[in-house]
Structures are given as structure tokens and as C-alpha cells.
Amino acid sequence: MTLDYLPPAETIGRLPNYHFPPYITLAHMFHAPKGWAIHNREMSQFVLQYVVDGFARYPIGDQPYETRSGDLLFHRPHELHSILTTDDQPYVCISIVFHFGEVDFPFEELFRHRHLLGNFSGHPVETMLSQLVSHYRQPGLLHQMQCQSLLMAILSQASVSSSSNSPEMKKYPQAIPKLVLIKNYLSDHLHREVQIRELEEISGLSKNYILTLFRRHVGMSPMQYLSWLRVNKAKELAIQSKLSIGEIACLVGYSDVHTFGRMFKKKTGQSLSQFCANLIYS
Numbered sequence: 001m002t003l004d005y006l007p008p009a010e011t012i013g014r015l016p017n018y019h020f021p022p023y024i025t026l027a028h029m030f031h032a033p034k035g036w037a038i039h040n041r042e043m044s045q046f047v048l049q050y051v052v053d054g055f056a057r058y059p060i061g062d063q064p065y066e067t068r069s070g071d072l073l074f075h076r077p078h079e080l081h082s083i084l085t086t087d088d089q090p091y092v093c094i095s096i097v098f099h100f101g102e103v104d105f106p107f108e109e110l111f112r113h114r115h116l117l118g119n120f121s122g123h124p125v126e127t128m129l130s131q132l133v134s135h136y137r138q139p140g141l142l143h144q145m146q147c148q149s150l151l152m153a154i155l156s157q158a159s160v161s162s163s164s165n166s167p168e169m170k171k172y173p174q175a176i177p178k179l180v181l182i183k184n185y186l187s188d189h190l191h192r193e194v195q196i197r198e199l200e201e202i203s204g205l206s207k208n209y210i211l212t213l214f215r216r217h218v219g220m221s222p223m224q225y226l227s228w229l230r231v232n233k234a235k236e237l238a239i240q241s242k243l244s245i246g247e248i249a250c251l252v253g254y255s256d257v258h259t260f261g262r263m264f265k266k267k268t269g270q271s272l273s274q275f276c277a278n279l280i281y282s
Contacts, residue, residue: 027136070121122228
């Protein structure tokens with residue numbers, strides 16, 4: 001039996017270089033084969049499940065969830081759950097399984113009984129999850145401590161975002177349609193250079209107002225958001241196609257593959273080749 005399925009007390013002696021919690025027993029990125037599913041599983045540890053790409057139904061107890069790219073789910077020990085993929089869509093996820101040993105960590109204070117913590121596509125949490133998987137695959141105390149540090153940062157950021165995003169959005173209801181319009185425009189034109197004046201023209205808003213709107217609701221500037229869209233599209237193409245890195249770079253707006261490579265590594269902490277190498281298919 002692998003460590004992620006064991007009761008917490010039975011894992012501690014088997015984890016090298018762990019001298020304090022949190023204890024991470026699994027961190028991987030998984031590309032589900034067609035027809036893959038898990039039915040009525042119960043874990044003894046905490047689980048974070050992040051959808052990198054695709055779709056899956058993910059009931060937890062009597063709560064049904066439909067998860068899509070960017071969604072982050074959290075469930076507690078002994079919560080019955082299933083993961084149900086569909087034949088017409090891929091499912092690529094990052095799974096982090098962990099516990100705190102004998103420490104009674106106050107998760108309910110952080111998440112207040114929530115399972116779906118929010119959508120973190122283009123959010124720093126997404127980068128931290130990928131970095132955690134990368135460090136987990138490497139031996140040694142330094143990488144183990146990096147994993148622990150990243151996990152605590154992910155929990156903190158997820159708590160802040162899930163508790164503050166909705167009320168903040170409700171304060172500015174008149175601005176949300178404009179924000180959606182601009183985000184859709186960036187998504188539709190990620191294959192080319194986009195100027196801020198284009199966003200002014202399509203929205204009727206000033207440059208300063210657009211910048212304020214994005215920082216308040218998205219947490220980054222429009223151009224930073226465009227970079228995140230390109231990163232996510234590159235990941236999608238790497239997973240779902242056999243295109244070369246150069247071809248992917250062109251499709252996401254970069255004529256120079258080296259410039260694309262530097263951008264991708266800056267945003268994710270790893271190269272596109274490393275991202276693909278971290279995928280587990282079975």
C-alpha cells in the first residue's frame with residue numbers, strides 16, 4: 001500500500017527528511033486515461049485536487065461538484081468521494097495528499113467546511129502547485145522543505161482567495177461585465193500582441209480604470225493575465241497535441257521559442273519540457 005493510503009501515524013517513520021509537519025505523502029500530476037474513474041474512495045489524509053486541464057465530476061459525500069480547469073478542491077480524511085471523467089474531455093490533475101501528524105490543524109477556520117476553494121487559473125497558487133510537484137520528485141532535505149513551504153503558502157493563499165473573492169466582486173457589480181468582456185478579448189487574441197488601447201476601445205474604459213479593475217478582481221495587470229492565458233494554453237497544447245515546443249510558442253503569440261521558454265519558466269518555475277515530464281499517465 002502506498003503512503004497516501006495509509007493512516008497518518010503509519011507514514012511518519014517511512015518519510016525521509018521529514019522532521020516536522022506538514023507531512024506530504026503524494027504530490028503528482030496525473031493525466032487520466034480514457035474511461036478512468038474512482039468510485040466511493042475514502043482517504044485517511046487531507047487531499048488537494050487541482051484541475052490542470054479538462055473536466056470531471058467530483059462528488060464529496062452528498063455534495064456534487066463539476067470541476068474544470070483551474071478548480072481547486074479540498075477534502076478531509078474519511079470523506080467519501082468519487083472522480084468521474086467523461087469520454088469527450090481530458091482530465092489532468094495535480095493531487096497533493098498530506099497530514100499534520102498529531103497536530104490538530106484548524107482547517108475549518110481557514111475553509112469553513114468548503115470543498116471547492118475556487119478557481120485559480122492564472123493565480124500564483126497554480127504555479128506553487130506545479131513547483132511542489134517538481135520538488136517532490138527530487139530527493140533531499142532541501143526539496144522536502146521546499147514542498148512543505150509551498151504547501152503552507154498554497155493553503156494560505158487559497159484561504160484568502162476563497163473567503164474574499166465573492167464579496168469583493170459584489171461591491172462592483174457594474175464593472176463585472178466589462179471585466180468579462182476584456183478577459184474574453186484577451187483569450188481570443190492570445191496568439192498575437194495586444195495593446196492596452198485595444199482594451200480601452202472595446203470596453204469604453206480608461207487605461208487607469210482597466211488597470212485598477214484587473215488588480216482588484218484578478219490580482220494582476222491585463223498583460224500579466226495575458227501571459228497566464230498563454231501559459232495555460234501552452235500546457236493544454238502540450239497535453240493534448242504532439243506539437244513541438246516551437247509550434248506551441250507560435251500558437252500562443254511568441255515567434256521566438258527562447259523568449260517563450262523564458263516566459264514559461266518565469267511563470268511556472270519549470271520549462272515546458274519539465275512540465276510534460278512530470279505528467280503521470282497511469
